[in-house]
Amino acid sequence: MSTTLIEEFEKHREISPEGATFLTELEASIGKDLWLSAGGHWAKISIVKFRRVAMEKLAAELRGNSRDDYKNAWTEVVRDFHQGFWGEHRLGKKEKKPRTEEQIIFWELFSYIWILLQALFIVKTLIFYLGLKSAQEGTTDGKISVALAMLFSFVSLGWFAYRKSKNSNKTEAMKFVGWIVLGILLGPSLFNVGMPSWFSSVSQAAGGLFLFFAGWEMRFLNLKRDVRFYSILFVGSFVFPCVVGYFLLGQKMFLALAMGISALPVAIQLLKEKGLYGTLLAKRTITLASLCDICPWIILIFLLPKQDIKAWVLSHWVVLAFFVGLAVGRFKTLQMTPAILNLQMWGLAPFFFVGLGWKVDIVELFSLPVFLTLLAVAIVTKSLGTYVASRCAGEPHQSAMDLAVLLNARGAMEVLAAHFAYRAGLIDGASFAGLVLVGIITSLMAVPLVRKAKAPHSESVDNCVERC
Template sequence: MIPIDLVFLDVAAILTAAKLLGEAAHRTGQPRVIGEIVAGIALGPTLLGRVGGHRLFPETVMPALNTLADVGLVLFMFVVGLELDLRLVRGRTRIVCGVAAGATALPFAMGCALALPLAHRYAPGSTLPFVLFLAVAVSATAFPVLARIITDRGMQQTLLGGIALAAAAVIDVFSYTLLAVVIGIASASGNQSWRLLLAPGYALAMVFVVRPLLRRLASPGDSPGFTARQLPYVLVGLFASAWITQWMQVNFIFGAFLFGAVMPRREDLLRWLSDAFAPAVQLMLPVFFVVTGLTVDLGKLHPGALGVLAAVLAVSVLGKAGGGYAGARLTGIPPRGSAVVAVLVNTRGLTEIVILTIGLRQHLLEPELYALLIVMALVTTAMTGPLLNRAYPRDRLAEDVAAAGGRAGHQEGAGDLPSPPSEVSGNPTGGRGR
């Protein structure tokens, strides 16, 4: 029986730790998610667990905490799909696709090469799903965290910010799609593997059946599109979509993400829905990250694991940054601008942690490698700010923002990005300035 009083105490402890360490991370110029994950690691077996943390977070409460974390993840993935605007690619298709291809193909290939010698040690099951999963894990880019970094710096006004954000959106879609394939391969031996065959049909039904129904629900006569009375229908559709994809053995995050992606692309509607879901996401998503940290036990890592961590970091950083830089250079972005784009697409954060958590739950990797990859996600996210300061100094950024129209204080998001100029390859920073 789940001790409900202890569940409430745990949630209070989780939210307090997430708030304190999230704020501490933010004050040091890092995304709050880093502090939230560190809070989970501190509350877990790495630190607190060694002095009685098992009494605060016993096994009996973990199912309830995991359920709360999953609900927060469903809401978050819906908002990610809601805010994923592929119109960013318009007018920049060649550049964005070149950056996305380079920042995905090289780390994916290097990830496969790294996974092969590690499979005998870290693959719980067959080798192929493990190899593909590790390749996806090291080639992911965190679109939500990157969007926050770009917005906080005012880079959404610049061409470089727009290219990096659009490339991250494309990489995110590819990563989640390939992750679904990997999960499908890993589940293919089950008795219910036929359900996977329904996934393409479900995706088509969401686009051609559900999306028109949602447009009708949010007809132009309504203001602001959906009302509080209609919001329950959105929630029913969201969790039904998550349930269907979980039933198909694809994973519930894809259903939540897809439901957000097929919402009508009306600015007032998207803003209203984001505001409506924001309190629940802000409350429950930290639970997901802290619960993720609770599963990490860095104290059990032996000295030999440091060599694996170094290899993972080398493949992740060199593959991602090198591929992003090469893709940017091949599409005409000059060296400094290519370096900025490479630094930005190396951000992991939320997307990486979601992928790793799914991999652990699907038994695609061992807990020790999971802990090492969590460290990789933290390091690659934390290094974005310092590297960006060197590659794109604040004074140079201010010049590019001024050249883009002096809208540095405007925070409306990527939808306001200017169209790319024809002389992109002639500017030393890759910005709009001539």
């Protein structure tokens, strides 16, 4: 307990040496005298109240300072307790111990690991067991068996997604993952549904508006006042992953850049959902994620052959919308109203990200060694570089860990950059498929790993934007 019986008693009157001895002995038996003898299960808050009220009533009943006086007074206190339990009620079942932060993180990650194992092994086994070969030969029984296995897969994954969205607010930052996966399922990876002729144009228009808002939303907070901090963190969170990635990934410049990308939209949404959006951590994360978003796009232009830059830019005008939004944001701050958020999430994102996924043949392009290499290099270099740089800049351990996790989430920006680099011939198909999965996985990793706020916020980011 937080306080001893002697400390509780002394809040009401002074205690004699005999009384101190009595209460020291009572520490071991107070439960048997009160709540344990009453039977049932009691909440911890009720037990704390019992100890507090018991000492208050003992002080009121006490008529002397001898041990017998304390014993007689305690008998009256016990009798009074059993008459009505001092307004408290038993629990229907035993109260569970609250989970520690480490336990919460473990079980959150375990649920994702389990569903991944199920998708990779259990469903695959069912498909083969139920007759994939006969389905390829065109038999009706084989097709029905495979359909049942696929139905089991979709129902299982859908139930997992439903439980996650019902029990938490973590799905808002991850909806783009669902749109991309839907597009991949519709494309040549699985169902091979032909894309309507009008969809590509609508997808590009939606993408232009989506990137325009993404650029407009970018913010550079306290950049001039905290030059030293941001310089150190930029080296750790962007330069270090790019340099290490360049030498570990075959000296391919774009793959090196992809190691340094961070996803500003994912970071912002996670900060809001964790109750951290008005903190110093949020301001620094937003500024660094903005820097790690913009630099790869700028460098990407210079990676193209000079004779191809004009044609590439004209054919990828949606990228220009990002820089237009960025320029507009320097003069007028974007107020993210519910209407704009709904337009982004339900109007623009579905068309844009479904269109991106629809064109990807993950099954054909995927290479496990390439994917595992990209994933390992991306996570280790980004997390380690950001954490070490944060500590060198004077950040405490927990803030450095949060910064590392938030900036490690690559999200939509990784997918977009990989898409345009693949179309420009800067990376091969296996690297493209690997980067798409890295963007998705690193975003999902950030959801359970970022701690929730434990204290009220001192200041909102919007107020800081106005001052800067």
